[in-house]
Amino acid sequence: MNIKALLAGITCFGVAGLAAHAGQDAKLSIDGEVLTTQAAAPAHTENLDEIYSGWLFRSGETQALQLDDFDNPGFVFVDQAIDEYSKVDGSAGKSCASCHENVEDFAGLRPTLPRVEGAELVSMEDLINNCRTERMGAEPWKWSGGKMTGMTALIGVQSRGLPMSVAIDGAAAPFWEKGKELYYKRVGQLDMSCSNCHEDNYNKMIRADHLSQGQINGFPTYRLKNAKLNSIHARFKGCMKNIRAQPFKEGGDEFKSLELYIASRAEGLAVETPSVRN
């Protein structure tokens, strides 16, 4: 799909144009595997009928970068993480590979995170840092640092193509409720909530930006604007700064709850890690 077709869709059919156009001519196919970029909205996402991957909102050139793993700059960092995976670090003399021999075994993990363990909600970054401090005796990595985003991309790409599916009932329910509250809560000088852009006004231009639904099925995502992998929480932070709000802390309870809620809104979309966006 090119941007012209998409824009033509907007002018002719309003929001429905996305479904009419994007669904027909844009297929996210990587090495012959077609990824689901559009699905019926899950029941708990009352205000949307269809959910769309952010990939559908990008220009043809940006979309093309994700169609081939060689062209996808995110894989430079995945390759670096492969080396890091078997590098011994910390006082226990262990690497990731000492316990988790094959990184392929992590297939299926990405779409189920964040999840509740004990009384806490944990994201993939927590699991990695827990391994580093508890098992390896190493220093934890920074939440959105280069090594962390590379590793979350390496582990995440093992699940590429699998549908997003986080648990939101049982022990996860209070976290999910909190995330939902944050999603709809207006904050900052501009007094905006996540939903104002990504639910009420997706598929519209906000000056030069084409608003997506803010789905997180492609994270960590390689962004052309900063030429590196970006974590989910770093992206949340960027959004909050845009609306002149004081961002929450990366790795804090607020962002983890929000991550759970937004992940639940993507139920059915394929994991695209590492995706390419602008």
Next chain:
Amino acid sequence: MASGVKPRVKVPKTAAAGETITIKTLISHKMESGQRKDKEGVLIPRSIINRFTADFNGQNVIDITIEPAVSTNPYFEFEAIVPEAGEFKFTWYDDDGSVYETSKQITIT
């Protein structure tokens, strides 16, 4: 040796004799231009990949001189005619004297 250097190449595994194929290469390298200064204001010495070559069965296909203006992770895409089965050999030369090599076999269908 600069850290995190990793060559990547994409060459089709098979081709018809005489076919023109597209080759993509990328090496992750920070390509320090030698123009930047660190926090103390001291010039960071230049450290780039200054030359890239590709050979097919010992015959040179492409030989590129790279200058400091080239950005990080230099990517080259070029076409080559494959007359016979053989091996593509790719070589990157670092300012610090390191040489990074990788090769890919191609068969004729």
